[in-house]
Amino acid sequence: MHIKYESFVREPLVDGNKTYHQVSEDIIRPIEGKPGRMWYVGFFFSIILLCFGIFSVSWSVYWGLGTWGVNRTVGWGWDITNFVWWIGIGHAGTLISAILLLFRQGWRTGVNRAAEAMTIFAVMCAGQFPIWHMGRVWDGFWVLPLPNSRGPLWPNFDSPLLWDVFAISTYFTVSLLFWYSGLVPDFSLIRDRAKTKLRKMLYGFASFGWTGTAKNWQRMEALALVLAGLSTPLVLSVHTIVSFDFATSVIPGWHTTIFPPYFVAGAVFSGFAMVNTLLVITRKILHLEEYITIGHLEAMNKIIVLTGSIVGVAYLTELFISWYSQNWGEMAAFQWRIMGPYWWSYWAMMTCNVVSPQLFWVKKLRRNIPFTFVMSIVVNIGMWFERFVIIVTSTYRDWVPGSWSYYSPTWPEVGFYLGTFGLFFTLYFLFAKYFPVIAVAEIKFVLKTSGDNYKRDMERIEVQSAEEFQHELDAHHDEDHHEEAAHH
């Protein structure tokens, strides 16, 4: 093959014969029609789960947290494990949309919309846990630094838990703005295609009067860059601050300076896995295989093997440092962690997070969709165990053996967790029905450079000599100028 002008390492980002119109058709049509049977079934089960979650939480608020299994020694159990797990999952969206935008990674266009939606829903799920794990949730607003008549009494700015409140609410706000600003042009597309009055009105309202002028686009691009700049440090800071909850403590197994980078890598790891889980299903059900290609999944898998390896190094470093410190508390904590009554959770974590993602070094497996799907779930099981291991297996056997205990969750705790799945998927199903799951405008932006049909078209040019090519290029430019002049 002649490869003078076209990179052979970059595979097309959009498969098939696509025109701008065809892109709009493919992505917007599911919104305009009735959802399929699968959508109704899935939505129904999500609602059931959500209701069970609401029931479980109501039960524990009504009777008290004694309905849970957490106790005097293990003060946090499934609640904070699930909090950290969901917030970790919520890292992928902003990483894809902000950091990959700044690095000009074109492949993000196929996955960023769904990933950002996932981020927002995951952060909403995460936020439930610190709220409902409070003994007196009705007084929870005291963590907000609001002017008040109670003294005035302010929160304790030394507390990492308070930093969490700020970190997560900031992250949620910025992610939501970022996501929404990207949606505006796509909403206007739906509005312009709308056949019913109600749809026209609602999407018209949602698109803030977008008309697609050059000025609109210019402002949109500027805003995207500003928000990307704002959210890039947030991707790193949110999980760093979550890790401070543990790192600033005096409990062996928590008191660790390695936590911030280790938590961030783990968050990206689990977030990307969750994106893969959702994308494999979404592309199949909404027939978007040409937009979310195997190449996209492979790119995600590469990041999974990278972050999985970072996490693995962190686990081993932790073990090494606990021995190297020669501190009896540290050494014992890790001994109990890997060989104590909770040994199974540690080894589940090690297997799922460190060993199995290494299979992604094999290109065939990276591009294998069923394998990617299974692995994305394995990774998230592993990451759940990581948080369980950190939270429960540090406290259950800490400094003073007289207070050691064991912890198992009770049904309201499990129900609460299932309920957040209900919340997550209810929101995701609504998103998949009413919002364009792929950023139409951004796909169109890369279509002519990275679309399969345009790339194939390059074969004609590849055989040309450099002079011919230059000549053709100049001619195009002239045409452009003429057109522009005519326009004015």
Add this chain to the structure above:
Amino acid sequence: MFNGQTFESHHDVTIAGTNEFYEIAITQTHNSYEARPILHEFTLEEFEKDPKILLKERGNEIAEFAEIPWLEEGKEAETEKIVGPNTEEEYRINGTLYPNHPYEGIKWGMSIDLSTCIGCGACVVGCMAENNVSVVGKEHVMKSHEMHWIRIDRYFSGKIEEPDTIQTIFQPMLCQHCDNAPCENVCPVSATNHSTEGLNQMAYNRCIGTKYCANNCPYKVRHFNWMDWNGADAFADNQFEDYRRDDLNDDLTRMVLNPDVTVRSRGVMEKCSFCVQRLQEGKLAAKKAGRPVKDGEIRTACQQACPTDAITFGNVNDRGSEIAKLRKDEQMERTFYVLEHIHTLPNINYLAKIRNADEIKGIDEKKDDFLKYHI
């Protein structure tokens, strides 16, 4: 049959196994102290031979943090580290990056003697009666939800098969009222904070129940009101006046409570207050009499209940007080603080146990099954 006191009657009894399990609720599930330096015991012989043995052990843990190495060159060559009269104060100041907080008035402190503690549990009962500590019932004890502000950690060592070899040590464990308390800085709403007299205090009304303080307490002495133990503030129970569900809402039942101590509601953390109501009462009485508080005038409930006087309590800033004399002079060689090396700066010290025995078993894997088979 008359046994000298009462009449007893016997029936024919047969005992047969049922092959059923009966669950027993206990508050302590681990019986070995794992040879950890959270408590210290010595034989009389070894302690007489080297009375500074504990001061040396403590010196190895904290002395290097008591001095500022970059200011005192050549100090590192010193082979033996030992806790001297000023080490504690130097460790307090130099063991942290933060400025020292001086305590100029009263500074409450407690000393617990492990040699005299017999593990009877009177302190636990005394504390519960004084401080309206809730009784939670078997189901919740099994979930480790008990509320005891003071507990007695009981550790065994020796051969399980030979009961005569077993050595037992009791360590009453309660809030250590740390001057550098890990629980205080993590509370998002400052519900737990430090008094000018060195008390680690709880503002129940401010607590929102995140349980972060309990997690970060190295001694695990904080207890959360998991349920509405007394039926005092459940949404439902407040509605009834049928003398069945309204428990502590009726006047007669309320007489079981100490009126000087708040009853805690569901969802808040609680823990030992050093009987702050007694401290306040004592200070007020002294103030009205126009004199400072006298040593021994204020006694905590656990101290009062202790049949062996294992607990000493008082103002450590008062040089003539019993507690100050114990720590600085009379029992200095036996004094230690639990987990001193993490710089929590407890206001409770313990006195090491001196055994009239040939050997200490709890620190030797060969002599102690509890240590060997601890998993």
